[in-house]
Amino acid sequence: xxxxxxxxARVASRPGPWRRGPVLAAIAVLLxxxxxxxxxxxxxxxxxxxxxxxFLPWSGLFVPVLLAGAVWRRSASAAVALLLPVTVWLSLxxxxxxxxxxxxxxxxxxxxxxxxxVGADNPDPVGTxxxxxxxxxxxxxxxxxxxxxxxxxxxxxxRAYPHHAVRGTVGLWSRLPLAGxxxxxxxxxxxxxxxxxxxxxxxxxxxxxxxxxxxxxxPLAVYVAHLGSVRVSPRTGFGTADRDRGAQALGxxxxxxxxxxxxxxxxxxxxxxxxxxxxxxxxxxxxxDAAGGGFGFSWPARFPVVRIDQILVRxxxxxxxxxLPATGSDHLPVxxxxxx
Numbered sequence: 001x002x003x004x005x006x007x008x009a010r011v012a013s014r015p016g017p018w019r020r021g022p023v024l025a026a027i028a029v030l031l032x033x034x035x036x037x038x039x040x041x042x043x044x045x046x047x048x049x050x051x052x053x054x055f056l057p058w059s060g061l062f063v064p065v066l067l068a069g070a071v072w073r074r075s076a077s078a079a080v081a082l083l084l085p086v087t088v089w090l091s092l093x094x095x096x097x098x099x100x101x102x103x104x105x106x107x108x109x110x111x112x113x114x115x116x117x118v119g120a121d122n123p124d125p126v127g128t129x130x131x132x133x134x135x136x137x138x139x140x141x142x143x144x145x146x147x148x149x150x151x152x153x154x155x156x157x158x159r160a161y162p163h164h165a166v167r168g169t170v171g172l173w174s175r176l177p178l179a180g181x182x183x184x185x186x187x188x189x190x191x192x193x194x195x196x197x198x199x200x201x202x203x204x205x206x207x208x209x210x211x212x213x214x215x216x217x218x219p220l221a222v223y224v225a226h227l228g229s230v231r232v233s234p235r236t237g238f239g240t241a242d243r244d245r246g247a248q249a250l251g252x253x254x255x256x257x258x259x260x261x262x263x264x265x266x267x268x269x270x271x272x273x274x275x276x277x278x279x280x281x282x283x284x285x286x287x288x289d290a291a292g293g294g295f296g297f298s299w300p301a302r303f304p305v306v307r308i309d310q311i312l313v314r315x316x317x318x319x320x321x322x323x324l325p326a327t328g329s330d331h332l333p334v335x336x337x338x339x340x
Contacts, residue, residue: 021075028066032084035059035092039275046237053273054238054306057096057295060089096288096295109319109337111215115141115265115309117226118149119329125149128327129156135324137335139213140173141265143226168206170224170266177214184208184253186225186246208250208266212259217340220316221259225250225266243269244276251279254314261315263338267331268310284312287336291318298323298332311336 034041038056041049052059063085070078114137118128129152132140140161142153150166153173157164161173165181172178183206208225227250228242247268254262264284270276272286288296288307297304304323309331311321317339324333 017074017076019077021070021073021078024066024069024073024075024078025081028078028081029084031059031062031066032081032088035085035088038273043275047240048237050240050270050274050276051232051238053275054271056271056273057093058305060085060093063089093295095292107320107322107335107337110217110339111139111220111316112137112335112337113139113141113263113265113311114324114333114335115143115224115267115311116324116327116333117143117267117309117329117331118145118153118327119331120144120146120149121330122149122328124328125152126156128329129153131325131327132333133157133160135333135335138175139222139265141222141224142171142173143169143207143224143267145169145171165209165211167209170207170209170226172209172211172222172224172265174213179212179214181209181211184210184223184225184250186227186249207246208253210253210257218261219259221257221262223250223254223262223264223266225264225268227266227268227270230269240270240276247276248279251277251283254280254283259315262313263316264310264312266310267308269308271307272310272312280312284314285318287311287313287318287338288321288334291321291336293321294323296321296323296334298334299330301326301330301332304332307334309334313338316340 038052041052043049063082066082070082114132114135116132118125122128145166157173161175163176163178164171164173165178167183186208208223210221210223213220213222227246230238230240230243232238262284268277272281272289288311296307298307298309311334318336319339320337322335324335326332
């Protein structure tokens with residue numbers, strides 16, 4: 001057999017484009033099914049379902065990797081199989097992606113609210129307070145307030161926000177009058193994290209409040225909450241027990257709320273895709289999800305990869321959503337405009 005005949009025989013023996021890359025095609029299908037059926041992933045083993053849902057938007061990063069493999073292998077089957085994860089991802093996150101490509105959501109709305117975990121270790125509470133006041137928001141929800149920093153925020157925000165209420169480590173500063181402020185029992189504490197947090201930041205005290213804001217359109221119920229922290233470890237998996245208890249308690253409080261107009265501001269230590277917040281998301285709408293403006297990642301401040309700081313509403317219309325520049329905290333402030 002000549003050299004040319006040998007080469008021709010090798011070409012003839014190669015599988016066609018539809019038979020190449022079966023492993024890549026199978027992985028693409030599995031990725032699509034995982035995104036489509038994420039609610040079916042059980043939480044029994046290390047809360048894997050909640051962990052997947054927390055970082056669900058990032059599952060799309062596997063698509064270009066698989067596409068590169070399909071091109072390298074010249075696999076038509078793998079390329080076609082990628083249509084499944086692409087379609088599912090766009091159905092889940094096409095709105096935030098469109099907002100991201102179209103630019104940040106511009107501030108708009110009858111009422112502007114900001115939620116910010118100011119950080120117990122914040123080295124510059126004065127600068128943080130001034131940055132937040134400069135936002136022009138009508139209401140500021142501050143979380144992880146320490147006794148040492150509380151006075152600083154009260155002093156720096158007094159001129160712009162004549163009304164404020166603080167319970168434990170959470171507070172609300174408002175241009176509009178407040179009434180009937182009370183703590184909300186979310187039954188949370190730092191638990192095993194107590195040794196890693198400053199004493200002043202240990203949340204064995206009140207971490208949520210409910211107050212009524214007097215507006216020209218009637219009373220508005222506002223909740224400010226900071227739910228328990230979560231951690232990922234090889235031994236215990238995605239540790240969310242404390243946070244989940246708080247989410248359930250907060251959901252019950254909102255369910256019992258008689259005011260039709262409700263705004264929830266806070267660091268929930270989780271995303272609205274996480275099934276742990278079904279009790280809240282079935283009653284309240286995420287302004288960020290409804291108004292767009294990109295993914296709105298808020299943590300960690302230096303390189304945000306997830307949005308755990310949320311603004312949820314009921315009885316009012318989401319108008320806009322955006323993320324404010326970094327302060328001295330490890331969280332970014334999140335803002336929203338709402339319409340009556």
